[in-house]
Amino acid sequence: MAAVRGALFALLLLAGCGDALVPGDYGGEKKLLLRGKIDDATPALLLPTEVVRTGIFWNPRGVETPQALTELIEQPSNSRYTKYPGGFEWSLFDEPEPSQRFQMPNGGQYAFGVPLAYVDANSNRRWDPGEQFVADSPISAVLFVPAPLSAEDSPTGHSVDPGYYVILNDRPCSAPPQPPAEGDCGVPLGARCDVDRDCNGGECILGTLLPWPGGYCAIPEPPPNGCRPRQGALVSDPPTGKTWWMQACQHPSDCTRGFPYQCELTRGACLPSAHVTMVGSRDIQPKSFCQAPPPDGSGSPP
């Protein structure tokens, strides 16, 4: 018996050495994990199936608004079957192919894509003409940068390191003039909060079009006390027209609160933008990467 126990112990020791073996559904080292949900349209779409195919459709013209969705190119290897409606976790393993990237005159390149859901009527795991788009994301897009991009070349307006990113595609089309910000203000930008008084004179944001889990301390623009933080980033929310001073960032590591908070590249601020919300619709149309300010100009920073 001692010999048997010794052999089993040796086997267990052996089994602890080296890498973990992966099962058949291992898809590789993921480049990006998209987590979010698909909400049904109102009224409900009443699809013939509970499963739709979600994919990243790349725009070879970058952030330029396409004339039609058919100009976008699906990357089937990054597409998944997803329950509709329902939550999803969606790993991207493949980089966009060169034909799916936007080539700049100076040789730089990036890929800009939007998540779309469609009914894969023929079950061939790719979108075919005639297959119905049933959901898109109002505000989320995916950016892939193969090599460092300068702020001038970057569609986000900020320099970007190589990699995959979830970005917001609802930034104002024209950057509003930023008022001088030189104060310390004492507000813990980006900190958790339940009510405004948790933010030491700032505002506790609990919800916009994005979910703000845990609350988020920010300073509204214009600030009630006139103090604009020099370490903050001015972020506008086009749908609501509101603007806040939020926690500024340049790299993903600058934001430490975890999912869904991330360094949102188009704003240069830590925002809960990693959660991708898709919404069902009977009429999916191409979207512009930027959104014009409301006609009355409300919400624009002074």
Place this chain on the structure above:
Amino acid sequence: MRRPLWLFAVACLVCAPAWALPEQTWVVAISNNRGEANELALLYADRDAQQFAQAMQVNGGVSPLRTVVMSAAKAEEVRDTILALNARIRETAEGKPTALVIFYSGHADAQSLHLAGSRLRLEELEAMVRGSAATVRLLVIDSCRSGTVTRVKGVRPAPEFEMNVQGEVATEGMAIITSSAAGEWSQESDELRGSFFTHHLVNALRGAADQNEDGRITLAEAYAYTYAQTLRSSGRTAALQHPTYAYDVKGKGELVLANPETGGKTGRLRLVESTTYIVSEEHEGGPVLAEVTPAREAATLALPEGKYFIQERLPTEYREYDVNVAAGGELSLAALPYRRIRYDQLVRKRGAEQTSVHGLFLLGAGRGEVLPGERGSPQVLAGYSLDLPWFTLQARLRGATASGLGPEGQLPRRHDELGVGLALQRFVDFSAFSLGFGLLTEAVLHQQTFSGTRDAPTRDALGGGFGGLISIERHLVGGLALHVEGGPMTLVFREAQVREFAVQGDSLASPFTWWAAGGLIWRL
């Protein structure tokens, strides 16, 4: 080095004239299981004397009326009997050839026979035999240190058997054969139910010693056979035993001690090979009548009528025969059916002289799913097998390759395994096949490699495996056998936990699966 010389010597006898024992041949077979008070009682001395006397009657043609068997004899009785017999030979010879054969089995030392507390000096015994009026006198002593007597004055010791003793005792003279050299022990065997020496001498007289195929056993042939077989038998024990031979003769010619073809209630059994035969009475496991290694192929053995179990020990296998020997009949083993017993079976039955059999095997194998999504992979299994009396030990080397396409065919991959293991089995042998069951364990080196455009690094891991083992073997030809095995198995390794096709963590996995293999095993 010796064997060719004595074979040459024996071969020379073929051309010599041969003389059968005369009609007036007297045999005195003396024995006593008990020696001195401090000597351990023997078990088979009396039986040795009876066997020798019977062999001389049945195969040597000696009349029972001229045969004296003295069991539990004392020195005085022996002395009186031999002297009386000498007197009778003197009175009745009337110029006719006569022979006196004295056989002794019991305790002795360098000076005396030990007979239940009494002693008979070797010089006195030799003098009584020498003084006999018989024209041919043969003294056979089966006792410890009996070789001393071949150094007594008046006989020429043969320092080695190779000495050419060509027929010089036939017409007149004296020869002495002893079971061991001076200073050596003479040994008994429980298996043979007698001493090595007498057992082989009796078998020699039954025909096993017939070197020249003339159907007669000469003194030289009997001694040559007995010498070789006693040496071989004692070679398995702690002490070697070298029979000795000495002679003091006049005249030329060969003395024929036995003519097995002329036996009374005996039949003849023609053997096949010049290999070792174990002849047991009645059935397997019965008393061993003879362990013989005939001096040539197709030798004939004279056996009392009856049923026998005969085991023929060939280099590659044992053959077992059930034989009925009828008085006056002749059987040839070559024409009889037999059961073939391979050495691995013999080792496992603990019935072979050798205690292990080596083997090599090569098997193709398959296994159930171990990693989810990975189908049973073809495998090759090679190894070394060692059959031992109680179990069979195997060292195994296993190679396996599995491939897959990954989720939606996006990540083709290959999973290689190299396993080094040990298996312990207990075999049960049936007539048509052998069934084994046991355990196996192995250490496994895993490697997963991926192809395609995705980033998926090679994964190297060590793991273990253990399981049950059931095997069936069917002998094909020679040492080759068909081998099929299989059983349940558990492999132990670290397995990644995958969620949404990506690794989320890992844990120790021990999936339970099955495996099966089939192929050939070659026992050397």
